[in-house]
Each structure stands twice: as C-alpha cells, then as structure tokens.
Amino acid sequence: MNTTATSPVLASEHTMSERLPDYVLPKIPLDLLTAARGRAWVYPNRSLSFLLGGDKRVGKRFNWRRPYFTVADGVLHCVVPPGQDYTHHYAELLRAACAMTDLPAEITVERPVPGQGLAFVDHWLPRNLPAHDLAILGYVEPLLTRPPASSTDWNHHPGFGWRTARIGRSTALLLGCEFSFWGDLAGDLVTALITRGHTSGVLYVGKLGGLQPDMEPNTVIVTGTTSQVKGRPLSWKSALDLDPALPGLHDRARHITVPSVLDETRTWLEQHRAHFDVVDPEIGHMALAATTAQVPFDYLHIVTDNLNGTHDHGLYAERSTPVATRRRRCLHHIETILHRSLA
Template structure:
C-alpha cells in the first residue's frame, strides 16, 4: 500500500482513544472483554468479524485487549506503533505481552458444538450470503447454523471477532476435536502476482509456507477448484502481519502466489488432526503492483458488489464439491434447514 492507503487502513483499525488522546503508556494484552471501552470505529452492520480490540483506562496508561492469539497481539501492537509513528506521536510508549498457549487454547475452546454428524464445516467471511439470514445460533464470540445442501449436512461458523493468525489454527484443531471431518475456510487473500487485479478472481491451493516451515494438507477441493478458469491455484505464504510485508519481504517470495495470516495455521492443524481442509478466497489486494482497490477502501460500493459476485461463485463451487460426498440422512431435530 502507499503511505496514504496505509494510514487510511490504520485509522480503520486503531482504537479511537489512541487517535484522540496521548497516553504515557499503551499496553496490548490478550483478553476478550466486551465490558470495557469499545472502539467508536467498530462497524456492526455485518454479522461477522466486526468486533475490534477494546480498551481499559488506568490513569494515563491505556490497556488494549485483543482476542487471545500470539499473532493478533503482536500485530495489533505493531498497528498502534506504526500509526503513532506516521502521525508523529510515537515515543516508544507501546508494549505488548504475548499470551500463553493455555490462554489461547482456552479462549477458542469455548466453542462447543458437536460436529461429528456434519459433512462439512465452513468457517470465515461472507457466510451471510450462504446461509439463512435469521437462523443463527449465538455462542461466546461466534454464531452458527446448519443447512441441508442437497442432502449433505453443512455447518456454517462465523466469529464476531477476528480469528487472526494462529487463532485460526486453534479453531480448526477445536473443530476436529469436536468431530469435524472436513473444514473449508472462506476469506480474503493478497496476491503476489502483479497481473491479478483485486476482486476479479478466487484463490486456492494445498500448501503454505510458515515462518517455521512448509505445510501441505489433504485438500477438500482436490483438483476441482484448480481446473476452473476463474480460480488461481498456487503456494500460499502465512504472514503474521501485513506490516511485515514490505518490499524486502516481497523480494523473498519468488515462486509464492498468495499471502494471508491464517491459512497455513489452519492447514497445519487439519494435517495434524488427519482431516480435510480447503480454502477458497477472494483475491482482495495485490502486494506486487498498485491497484485502485486495496485493504484501505474495502467499503467502496464497487468493491462490495464485485466481492458479492465472487462469494456467490464460492458458494456454487462448494456445492459442486459437496455433490461428490455421499448423502447424509438428516433426522428430525438436528436443527437442519433447507438451503
């Protein structure tokens, strides 16, 4: 992103108390706390991924609370420090404390849905276009519903907060522990190919490069998605923060095609659990070449319209793949509804 786009992106994310006031100290910690000060920049006109980190004031010390995840806490601290630096207010006042694995796992383990009879779990973004608008069952930080798709039982699961980075891997591990056999992640991914314009096609694959190594998984889509003309298939890179993705980072990505913070963690968790995993994402931005659409202007009507078309295409491809799975006999009382 250009400097102007980056600043616009940061202003969307940074808590209003940081933008409006100076603080002697700002500490970023793990804690899903909706009872303290909610950011004025939250936009609750969508069902999922709208809750942002909250704030607690202690004299001139501001404590920012993120949903527990190592990548998320570090990423949000970097967002704050970068914003303050860009507006000329950074004095080294930002610090962060990374959560323990126990804290991270306990936050995700609040999900408690028996998924053993579901043919597919679809997690992520844009689920409102796939499922009944009024049939969501709410849990702590998430909502879900079941739908019968041509005789196959599908569970749609969305989170109100971000499942950034390693959090997403724990979500897949938790679903597997609850009985899931197949998980698909629907979201947005950045392209490393300069020729792909944002919001014009989809991305998929079965391999990701993480900071500590490469991982491949049993791909839910197999070769179905890869052979369709509106889908690009390739090697994914799992990056803990977009603020690490500068020009030096880009020069090291030769042979890689896409980037986001979650996919590698999810694929590794699925591989470890021995279940199928697949991602089918809208290519939302391009890191290798500037385009008018980027992560700072996702709310533009033209962008929303383009992504709606691509989400409908994702839904169509998922349904097409489901037809190759043997049908499930849905009994009364399973909370299934007609797609």
C-alpha cells in the same frame, strides 16, 4: 512481558505506500493514544466483554467485535483476544500510528501463554454445535442459501453464530464468529472444532493478498494445497471439485502465512514473490491444525489487495460499491464450487 523499541513500518517502506495510514489509523483511537503520549500496553484477555471496539456495527452479524482501548495511569491499554499474532499485529499498528502522528512510541507487549488461545476458543465455542461433514469458516453469511441447498436459520451464542446447510447427502456447518480469529487463533479454532467432533472437514472462505502483478483485486479466487508457516513448508490434499475451472480461479496458489499485514513491506515482497503467490495470517495455521488431526482442509479466498500496488482497490478501501459488486461475483463462483464438492 517486554517493552520493545522496534522501528515502526513507514509508508515509504510498506507495500501499501501512501495508503498505509488509511489502513492503520482507523484501527487506533488517536485521541487516547495522544493522551497517553505514545505509551501503550498490548495484552490478551479471554473475556468477550473487552472485545467491543465501540458500538456494534449496523447490519453486521459477525466480525464486529474489536480490541478494547482505554487509558489508565497514563498508559493506553489495548486488550486483544489471546493470540500470539493478535498481540504482534496490534503492537505494530500502535507503533505505526505513533510514527504517523509524530508521537514517541513505548509499546509494551504481553504475549499469551501457550494454550491460552485454544482455551479461549474452546470456552466460547457453543457446546450444542451438531456434527457435520464440513465446517465452513470465515465469509459464511451469503453462502449456500440458494437451491439445491437447504439451510436452517441462524442460531446465536455469545461469540459465535451458526446454521446448517444440506446439499444431497452432505451437511455443512456454517460457523460465523463475532470477533476476528486472527492468525494462530484460527488454528486454535480448527483444533477445537475437530477435537470436539463437530466436523470431519474444514473449509475457510475469506480474503487475502496477491503477490503477483496480474492478480486484480476482487476478481480472482485462489485455492491451493501448500503454505509456509513460521518458515516451514506445509502441504495437504484438496477435497474440492474444481473441474471444470471457473473464470478467475487460480487453483495451485503458493501460499505463505505471516502474522500481520504490517509485515508485508516492500523488502518482504521482493524476497518472497518469486516463491509465493498469495499471503494471509490464517490459512497456514488452520491447515496445520487440520492436517495434524488428519482431517481434510481447503480454502477458497478472494484476492482483495495486490501487494505490488498496481491496482486501485486494497485493504484501505473495502466498502465501495464496485468492490462489493465484484466480491458478490466471486462469492457466487465460490458457492458453485461448494455445490459441486458437496453434492
């Protein structure tokens, strides 16, 4: 456990600029942070009962659980899933929120012990998951619901939900998660799935940030076979059928993995955009877990924000009608690639 005095990321220093508060502040209970006078303790817990984040979001089957906040003895307790990147991300959110509301920040961070994230995922992952040719993670609800795919109904278990889709002779496990498997916890999920024998391949469908100015949010799909994880390069082979290419598809994206969106400062962007095209917290960890187990891995992601700040849409405004319409078009292209690759 350590109490850090790291300087918070200011809006003027971040790639979101003046929109940074729109991203940060909705994630933090400002009334509780104010009551604690900026004193907070971020720590992991394996219980799903702590991952509430308020009432279940209406209409959301997955990704609705959020870290738990409460004030005890004058300290704001922030309880997160046991991921290294989870604790880092929420500590940075709290520091930024304190700076934005003129509160002094005293943030104590308790990191999960090695193996705690894998034990957490393995505990909640349903035991009765069948084995499939491919496990699809992330943005799974709208995928493989139209012919020629045939799909089962959703099965639910605390923490997860799943259904099976068949295309030709191939079967896919579409696995949804009630909590966000942020950062290194995503790698633990891949490890658990492979170790248990639930799949012989992994595909991650999600969203990420673009480093190149011409990547217009919610119009571009990216995939690739390289990432940088904790400063080390990683490469793998793709199992996707990308021929012929679809509109807006970038298939040789150079990816870099970072622990938190708050790390994506203007200085960071200047240092990395000549060498990388896209960034997110999970892809590198998932690829590393899969390649270590000698299992194929791919990703198909929608660029949802551009770090250069040259476009209207970003992580701070994701639920508008134009964004939803564009993303549906991208998901249709992703599904087309899945049909080709599984048939």
